[in-house]
Amino acid sequence: MRIGDFRASYRHDEALWPTRVQRTGLVLLALALALFPFTANGYLVGLACMVGIHCIAAAGLNIMTGYTGLISLGHAAFMGVGCYTAAWFAQRGLPFFVTLPLAGLFAAAIGTVVGLPSLRIKGLYLAVATLATQFLLVYVFREWDSVTGGVRGVNVPNASLLGFELLNDHRMYYLIVPVAALMLVAGRNLFRTRVGRAFIAIRDKDISAEVLGIELLHYKLAAFAIGSFYAGVAGALLGYFYRAMTPEYFTLQLSVFYLAAIIVGGLGSMLGTILGAVFMTLVPELLRAGVALVAQWAPRATEILSPVQQVVFGLLIMGFLVFEPHGLLEIWRRVRRMFHLWPFRA
């Protein structure tokens, strides 16, 4: 129920969390996240780390695709760029708070180059171009032995801060979650600024945006750069998390996974990003648990877990697109609207 929610200045109105309820909620959230690793077993903490990484990558993709309308099927490849960059610098002794931004910057640079054609080609054609880039970049990962270790992959040294090594998932959690939170808030903030509004204008009708004075190439490249920066950071964290990486990880399937996450979660919204990333990470886990249950009666069930995951994945995407195109976010908002005037009116 909303009560006593009034804004006395423009500045207050523009704030990211204007009401006291929101701010208290945020503090509670931060507490819950901070205490989580102490209450959960190692596997769940690892899962939470993956969710964090997925959130960052999906946020980048949402900025590119959800807010700016540039479809990218090559997001996984940018993560790969970030991962290998971080690995390379980490092997040379740089600490993680240097390698993470570096990874993001390298990925952003490649993203800018990939985005150059986006002025000439749009929509479907751009998607196909990013698809081609995905395959080409993976080819580079596999062949450029001296830097990426080729098919063998790289080993990433443990992330360390002043000698304190992040040896296990528990400690990685305290690196990943704050970085994710930071980047999500930054992403949300982006859309209070001029750049963000330009992105939205471009998505809605780029010809009109151009007429209004928004330099298309400049902003489209910025969208690619920012989205790829996020992907690069996510990739770097991935490398630190697994402590080793091979090119086989960065497949088209992974790019599709992130697209699915933002569509299922809700395009054009950071909350949608979080919802989508969490949902898409939890669904395979739930499936696995479900199959383990069923396996008592049908022992062959475990053998078809992987294909069943694919089927469910595809059905989820198709289902959401047909029935709830605005994603989980819309469901969330419906629930929230129900509570606006509760208990005075349902």
Add this chain to the structure above:
Amino acid sequence: MSGGGFDWIALAEYSAIGLLSGGLLALVALGFVLIYKGTGVINFAMGEFMMLGAYFFYTANVLWGLPTWLALALTLAAVALAAALIERALLRPLSGQPVISVLMATIGLASALHGGVDAVWGGNNYEMPALLPRKPFTPGEILIPGQVVWSFVLAAVVITAFTLYFRFSKTGIAMRAAASDPLTAYVLGIDVRRTQALTWIFAGMVGAVAGIVVASMTSLSPALGGAALGVLAVIILGGLDSIAGAIVAGLIVGLAESLTAAYLGGKVRDIVPYAIVLVILLIRPYGLFGTRQIERL
């Protein structure tokens, strides 16, 4: 082997194989083009249609022991049904939605079909019966595997049949009309919904035939589904909505793949289609024969 100097015969051999393999590529590209022309969608699930056709045929022909022609007929019917269902249940509700939604819908479809086949038939490789004669052709010193030649012939026959159909039959002309201007076609009494469903059915059948041929040339496994992504190069090069473009581009891409495999090695061969895609998109996005799209406010 000719001593000294460039091995022209080898080049001729690789070129012949490449051009002829392009026939199959053109066939799959035909499926893509049909759907794009008819409904404005790039069907990322085309490879899965191929896979579906091959598995249905395998079930009918090998598992149930039906004679080849009957198995083929049943397969085509089943795939036609599946395609019609997909068009009705998935594509029609999404018509008018932004590009990314439809694109993701076909990608989701591909994933679901792939997983479905893997779950039902298992991930093992199966042997398909050899449908095309295997005896190699040996004009001069060149050796071309029989299947490559016959697959080209088959592709040529199917493509020609479709071209004639679109040109001369009433339904074919109706489909072309609905594709180029749905509103006018509707006003003129053409059932646009039916032609769109037909488009998917034809594309599905083309894909099924291509899938059966590819599976019988290699082996049957769910990996067949990913084979069609390379055909994207063909349709981008040829133009998304041009059948003639699909044919010409199919031959060119087949040639390019064969020559790169021969002279640069098998690994490079896999990315040749994608390199071609990028180059074309940068220089001439609408391909060799595609119609230029003009955007209006």
Add this chain to the structure above:
Amino acid sequence: MSTTDPRSDFSRRSLLGAGLGAAAASALPLHAALAQGGELVVGAAPPITGVFAFAGVGLHQGLGDYCEWRNATKGGVAGRKLRYIGEDSAYKMDQAMAVFKKIMGAHKPPVFYGDSTAWAKAAAKEVSQLGTTMTSSPSFASDLADPKNVPFYFMAGPTYTAMGEILLEYINRTSRGANRPAVAIVYSDTEFGRDPIAGIKAKAQTLQIPVVQEIVTKPGAVDVSAEVAKLRRARPDFVIFHGYVLAPIPEFIKQMREAGMTATPMGTIWSMDMTTVNAMGPAAQGWMGVMPYRYSYDTKDAPTMQVIKDYAAKARPDMKYVPLFYTHGWLVGMIFAEVMERTLKAGKPLTGPNMKAALETIKDWDTGGVTGLLVNLQGHQIASGRIYAYNTDTKLMEPASGWIRTA
């Protein structure tokens, strides 16, 4: 896309986040039943689906069945029952790692079986750091047979490079005369495929055997006509295939024969299963390769092979032929059990260093006929194998050499 007030988005983050945190903290993985007192968990992440599904199913079944058999006939290991927990990795590195972390987190198994060369190399560091588990996998990569740098890994066979060397030695021995036999190598573009190539080429150079062609393909390559054309032009006498389990070897060989090539095709362990050979049809004539085990139909003087055959017939009646992947899984189970038994009998707890020490005491160990010679695991590998050739009369792979020691 969204038309409602965007700024209130974050107010719901709080509820969502708190709710998630609570739910996640209270939820436990459904099958996290901790090993009942005394149970020994054998963890695995076999590639049951995916590009090597065919092999993965056999590995999964072989290892699991061994654990059942051991419990039934010997009451487990040192009085403790074995519990096999294997989950599909789909031959994807991230999934294999996820399964690994999950099983390690929930059960802390003393032994674990991975899915690939990629996994083994990637997990090596983590396994060393953890120091609780002895691992193995279907990988025979040369780097992994290194007791010093990869202390908690062993392979149930010789390295891929050693296998390639056995083949080259055979080629060398059987070709007399002035003309050196020409060899071509066809391998897959994976870590598995690329591993032994450098070593094989080096050995070929030492034996003065020219390598006339080197072809790389995707692991599940679909169209190989251009590659076969290239092979034909190079006119090799022998073609060594490595890095594949099934496809595209049968297609390669069929096309080679149709193209009139008389080269002898040869394979390494994972392409030696009878299913691969049967898929070649009549073109299988001449197929040879190196394999460290007996085939399941070769039970003469091999009691363990008979045990495997009997158990599989009883437990899996619709399995007409026991593939070599099953045999491998069984053998790995035997080694795991032996290592754990030796450690426990010495009164030591099951930790990585203790199990490594126990592993290295395995010398002149009789596997009951699975491997031809007595097994010596000091180098963390079973350094022996035998050449097999296809016999067109019996339609089976028959030995074409004695058992050879590789290291």
